[in-house]
Amino acid sequence: MSAIKPYYIPILSVSPSEIRAISELSEKDKDLLLPYFPLKGWLGANKLENSIKTISKSFKDRLWIADIDYEFLRNSKIIKKLLVNGEYPREVYNELIAISDCNNGYENWVEYSLNNTNIVPSLQLDELSELALQCDHFSKTDKKIAVRIKINSFTPSVINTILKTICDNLKNELFIIFDLEQVSLKHINNSGNLSNYIDELTKKCSTKKNCHFSISGTSFPSSFTGMSEGESSIYERIIFNKINNYTIDIDFIYSDYASVSLKKASGASRLPPPRIDYPRKEEWRHIRKDFDDVETATKEEKHNLYTLLAKKLLKKEYWDKDLLVWGTQQIEKTALGDGFGITDAQKATATRINIHLFQQLHYTDEIKDIDTDDDWVD
Numbered sequence: 001m002s003a004i005k006p007y008y009i010p011i012l013s014v015s016p017s018e019i020r021a022i023s024e025l026s027e028k029d030k031d032l033l034l035p036y037f038p039l040k041g042w043l044g045a046n047k048l049e050n051s052i053k054t055i056s057k058s059f060k061d062r063l064w065i066a067d068i069d070y071e072f073l074r075n076s077k078i079i080k081k082l083l084v085n086g087e088y089p090r091e092v093y094n095e096l097i098a099i100s101d102c103n104n105g106y107e108n109w110v111e112y113s114l115n116n117t118n119i120v121p122s123l124q125l126d127e128l129s130e131l132a133l134q135c136d137h138f139s140k141t142d143k144k145i146a147v148r149i150k151i152n153s154f155t156p157s158v159i160n161t162i163l164k165t166i167c168d169n170l171k172n173e174l175f176i177i178f179d180l181e182q183v184s185l186k187h188i189n190n191s192g193n194l195s196n197y198i199d200e201l202t203k204k205c206s207t208k209k210n211c212h213f214s215i216s217g218t219s220f221p222s223s224f225t226g227m228s229e230g231e232s233s234i235y236e237r238i239i240f241n242k243i244n245n246y247t248i249d250i251d252f253i254y255s256d257y258a259s260v261s262l263k264k265a266s267g268a269s270r271l272p273p274p275r276i277d278y279p280r281k282e283e284w285r286h287i288r289k290d291f292d293d294v295e296t297a298t299k300e301e302k303h304n305l306y307t308l309l310a311k312k313l314l315k316k317e318y319w320d321k322d323l324l325v326w327g328t329q330q331i332e333k334t335a336l337g338d339g340f341g342i343t344d345a346q347k348a349t350a351t352r353i354n355i356h357l358f359q360q361l362h363y364t365d366e367i368k369d370i371d372t373d374d375d376w377v378d
Helices: 016-023 049-059 076-085 091-099 103-114 128-139 156-169 185-189 191-203 235-246 299-314 326-335 345-361
Strands: 008-010 036-039 064-068 119-121 145-150 174-182 211-218 229-233 253-256 275-279 283-288
Touching (some): 016 049, 016 345, 036 049, 156 174, 156 191, 174 191, 185 235, 191 235, 235 253, 275 299, 283 299, 299 326, 326 345
Parallel strands (some): 064 119, 145 174, 174 211, 211 253
Antiparallel strands (some): 229 283
């Protein structure tokens, strides 16, 4: 990433769909992103270094924000195995436990971050009594720093204390992400009060010059049961626009969960019905088809249903033929019955996220005027 401020800070998981989605963006688009990855194990890999290598392979030598995925560490199934066996199932858990140790101002996390050139470390807030010392540690470096403050996880007075501690003790360039987590229509209706609150929070940092602000959240649906076709508003974009327009002294950087719901589906025993999501700038369009009998569904039937959905999608009035990115090419391939198109939920998710990232990165641009091809390098 260059010295200019990024256009977009998507919060992403270290998972195959999300890694594939960002890796398939053009190199010039990647230059404008500062993705945020909470670190966890990559698939069944034993070492944390596999996660770092996976991100680096897709994002090359650009900067990205690193945090610790505490949900990965505190997963109930993992805790149960720990209690039964007396040890974690993979070494990566021990590595994450070690770097999340709060002792001496999270010195292990600071050291880990310094050993990874492309990492913009996120301040750890699990133990707030160590925050000032953590800031002091990082202030001795030239690292850019981030902090993600989940608005609903702290009282207003605690958030004020967090911001004061950071701004009083941290000298580094800083990216502050105010995470609203799950957002809905009620946030739109309450946008005036929300704008006032965010404005008050940014003023707490008025003494810190090298400070950037983001507002994040997600409204992507967690369930599509019973739906065949539909649409969902991207409330996080609408909220961002309202707050950004209200707080005229701050130029916020857009952030969201990259069209992923707050609670990801896990451990689903049944085959999910084929569904293709088509992101637009302020809404997602959904098209879905149930199996005749999910218990007897075959791979061939699943592929045929994805092909059927893609064909229907290409005929919709909202399909934009000028939107030429990897995700739209996947949908077009699927409509042709191409085996390299969408054949399962993982590819469908990667397709959606790839299009969403592009749409939000170019939210203010005319799609037809964007050159989506990378420059030729001989």
